Amino acid sequence: MLGIETSCDETSAAVVIDNDGAWTIGSNIVASQVAIHREWGGVVPELASRQHIRDICGVVRTALETANTDLKEIDAIAVTQGPGLVGSLLVGVSFAKSLALSLDRPLVAVHHLAGHIESLFLQGGDLPLPLVALVVSGGHTSLYVVRERGSYIRIGRTRDDAAGEAYDKVAKLLGLGYPGGPIVDKRAREGNDDAIALPSTRMTHADRNAPAVKGDLDFSFSGLKTAVLRHVRQRTENRGRLTDAEINDVCASFQRVVVTALLDRIFEAADRYGAASVGIAGGVSANARLRKDFAERAARLGFPAYVPALSLSTDNAAMIAAAGLRNFHAGKRAALDLNADASLEL
Ligand code: KG4
Ligand code: ZN
Numbered sequence: 001m002l003g004i005e006t007s008c009d010e011t012s013a014a015v016v017i018d019n020d021g022a023w024t025i026g027s028n029i030v031a032s033q034v035a036i037h038r039e040w041g042g043v044v045p046e047l048a049s050r051q052h053i054r055d056i057c058g059v060v061r062t063a064l065e066t067a068n069t070d071l072k073e074i075d076a077i078a079v080t081q082g083p084g085l086v087g088s089l090l091v092g093v094s095f096a097k098s099l100a101l102s103l104d105r106p107l108v109a110v111h112h113l114a115g116h117i118e119s120l121f122l123q124g125g126d127l128p129l130p131l132v133a134l135v136v137s138g139g140h141t142s143l144y145v146v147r148e149r150g151s152y153i154r155i156g157r158t159r160d161d162a163a164g165e166a167y168d169k170v171a172k173l174l175g176l177g178y179p180g181g182p183i184v185d186k187r188a189r190e191g192n193d194d195a196i197a198l199p200s201t202r203m204t205h206a207d208r209n210a211p212a213v214k215g216d217l218d219f220s221f222s223g224l225k226t227a228v229l230r231h232v233r234q235r236t237e238n239r240g241r242l243t244d245a246e247i248n249d250v251c252a253s254f255q256r257v258v259v260t261a262l263l264d265r266i267f268e269a270a271d272r273y274g275a276a277s278v279g280i281a282g283g284v285s286a287n288a289r290l291r292k293d294f295a296e297r298a299a300r301l302g303f304p305a306y307v308p309a310l311s312l313s314t315d316n317a318a319m320i321a322a323a324g325l326r327n328f329h330a331g332k333r334a335a336l337d338l339n340a341d342a343s344l345e346l
Contacts, residue, residue, distance in 0.1 A: 001328065002074045002099075003321025004060070006092030007084025007112050008138070009033040009043045010314070011055040015067035015074075016122070016321035023122055023325060026067030028311060028318035031055045038178050042168070049087030056095050063317070071103055078324020081109040081334075082344030083139065089340035097336055108324040109334040111346045112315075113140060116281040117152060118326060119308040119319035128276035128304060132269045134262060137282035137315075138164035138179070141219050142346075143265060145273045150326045152346055155269055156217030159207060163258055164284045166221040170228050170254050174247050184251045185287050191245070191252030198227050200257045217265050217272075221258065228254055259290050263297055270303055279306040286313040 005012040010033065015026035033051050037043045064070055079096035082089055100107035116135045121127060131146040132155075141163045143156035161169070164181055171180025176187065201220040206213060228250060235242060242250070262280075270278050278298055284290065285307050298305030312319055 001108075001321040001325050002060070002063070002077050003110075003317035003319075003324055004056075004077065004079045004092045004096050005112075005115070005315060005317040005320045006052045006056065006088050007080045007082070008088060008315060009037055009048050010316070011052050011059050012315065012317035012320075013056075013060040013063035014317035014321050015063055015069060016318055016325060017067075018325050022125070023322060025122070025318050026069065027063045028316050029059050029063040029066060030311075030316050031059050034179065041172060041178050043085070045085045045087055048085055049091055052088055052091035056091060060095070071099070074103065074105060076106045076108055076324065076328050077103075078108040078110050078321050078327070080112050080115065080320050081338065082341035083112055084340075084342060086340055086342040089342065093338060093340045097338060101336060106328070107334045107336070107338065108327045108332060109338055110320045110323045110327065111344055112320075113142065113282075113346045114152060114326075115319040115323040117144060117146065117279075118323040119281050119312040119316075120279040120306045121149070121326075122319060122322040123308050123312060124279075124306045127279070127306060130273055130275050131277045131279055132266060132273055132275040133279040133281060134266050135282045136163045136262060136280060136284040138162060138168065140282065141221070141262075143217055143269050144346075145269070145275070150330055154346065155273070156219065156265055158219040158221060159203065160220050160222035161225060163219070163221055163262060164282070166225050166258065167284065169225050170251075173229055173232060174242070174250060176247070181284060181287065184255060185289070187248045188251040188255040188289065191248030191250070193252035193256040195249035196231055196253040198231075198253055198257050199223055200261050217269050219261060219265065221261075224254065224257055255287075255289055259287070259293055262290065263293055266294075267297060267301060267303075270301075275303060277304040277306060281308055281313065281319075283314045286310050
């Protein structure tokens with residue numbers, strides 16, 4: 001399976017081989033645009049789609065070469081249909097459709113978040129089900145229960161900012177640059193996580209927009225972000241710029257609240273849904289403290305816990321090829337009128 005991912009600011013292509021149900025990664029090539037967007041403090045959609053066009057041919061060629069294969073040997077093509085930036089998605093979708101048409105091979109559409117969840121299976125094989133999985137990225141913070149392979153039931157989500165978005169915004173207001181997650185993660189290691197009292201939000205009511213869902217497994221991070229902003233403003237007005245040590249303390253205190261909120265909900269859901277295993281996927285799963293605390297808490301509570309390798313945490317096409325294989329075996333095929341969908345639901 002050749003996978004193609006262009007939903008945000010990474011152009012990626014990968015080959016995943018299915019040997020009688022055992023999936024192996026032949027290649028997973030990622031061309032990151034971080035250096036381009038850093039200058040603007042965030043992803044600029046127009047620049048992203050143009051860069052995808054420049055990169056996609058070379059990235060696909062390198063993915064095939066690295067896997068020691070060529071286009072003739074590819075059995076099917078999987079592509080991210082959404083959600084994401086529509087201009088970026090369209091580059092991958094158009095490219096994949098052209099390949100499928102010219103090679104006369106099946107095309108499989110993939111939901112980006114299903115890809116993140118499948119990164120857990122790609123790495124861990126047949127995980128014990130039901131699995132409670134948190135997908136936590138720059139655009140999403142959603143909890144799913146997977147009772148059978150390929151079926152994802154959403155049981156919680158963020159009402160406002162995604163956790164990765166909160167990291168990026170906090171990094172920006174501290175003047176730490178883009179993307180914020182890895183920098184805050186690093187600075188937090190040097191700080192005191194108790195230094196600043198920051199609020200954590202606990203949802204108790206159903207969401208007005210989704211009243212049928214109980215909503216008590218939902219997340220909210222915009223209040224926390226505002227509290228950090230208020231703290232930094234007050235502190236700056238009183239005594240000028242924050243010292244490096246103070247910035248480290250803000251990062252550590254912010255991170256403690258985020259990690260605790262994420263883990264509290266995962267293990268609550270795990271109890272409620274009788275989980276046989278728990279997992280975290282998506283860009284924020286690269287976070288060192290989240291990985292450490294997750295492993296410790298899961299061991300204490302007796303749940304097998306899974307996180308993807310770092311190369312499978314942030315956006316990549318191997319996870320898209322894996323989710324593509326899942327759909328392919330379920331008989332799902334996309335037609336050549338497939339369109340990108342920026343707000344595709346899962
Ligand atoms: O999954 P991903 O690569 O792209 C999306 O689908 O959004 O996630 C990117 C997000 C960014 O917000 C980034 O700041 C965050 O993941 N991130 C991290 C870390 N590495 C990436 N957040 C916290 N700690 C990290 N080490
Ligand atoms: Zn992602």
